[in-house]
Amino acid sequence: MNYIKKHWGNILFFGLLIFMFTPAGLPLRALLIKGVSYITSRVENLEIKPEDRMTLQDFDWQLTSTDGNQINLKDFKGKVVLINNWATWCPPCVAEIPSLQKLYDQYKDKVVFLFVAQDKPEKVKRFVEKNNLHIPIYFMMSDMPSQLQSPSIPTTYIIDKKGEIIVKKTGAADWNSGQIHNILDKNI
Numbered sequence: 001m002n003y004i005k006k007h008w009g010n011i012l013f014f015g016l017l018i019f020m021f022t023p024a025g026l027p028l029r030a031l032l033i034k035g036v037s038y039i040t041s042r043v044e045n046l047e048i049k050p051e052d053r054m055t056l057q058d059f060d061w062q063l064t065s066t067d068g069n070q071i072n073l074k075d076f077k078g079k080v081v082l083i084n085n086w087a088t089w090c091p092p093c094v095a096e097i098p099s100l101q102k103l104y105d106q107y108k109d110k111v112v113f114l115f116v117a118q119d120k121p122e123k124v125k126r127f128v129e130k131n132n133l134h135i136p137i138y139f140m141m142s143d144m145p146s147q148l149q150s151p152s153i154p155t156t157y158i159i160d161k162k163g164e165i166i167v168k169k170t171g172a173a174d175w176n177s178g179q180i181h182n183i184l185d186k187n188i
Helices: 002-021 023-043 091-107 121-130 178-187
Strands: 062-065 070-072 081-086 112-117 137-140 155-159 164-170
Touching (some): 081 091, 091 112, 155 178
Antiparallel strands (some): 062 137, 081 155, 155 164
């Protein structure tokens, strides 16, 4: 007990290091980010104003699924598409996956979902199994269109039937919110 009292600062410092910079802290960081993203996405308007929207110019983007099936974004031209760029090692990505899974469960027959992983397939498969996910995960086979490139993950886009990017969100969000439901419902 004396040791703890004497060295509490060092213990706290090393505990914080473990929390911030090791895989052991990933679940706690994800939980913290999930709480913050839940609050901020409730007040943040995720929909891009019509006058600020860009129309996707290049739909040629080849992807492969975890099963090895190849698809191309141009196959979904004229449909509402949600693209989520994520990684298993990214705490904000891990934080928002449960809300994306719920959104997928509700809209999988109305919206095309492309969850594009920035990891090795084996690592992604283990993550999916561990977290009991059943979202469609893809890996890039060609460069993504320049309008969908972002230096940060997670980055999520919603593209409407006309090819306009109506949502672009970098960072975690609560994707199973009334705001997102409204955006999707008025565009499907």
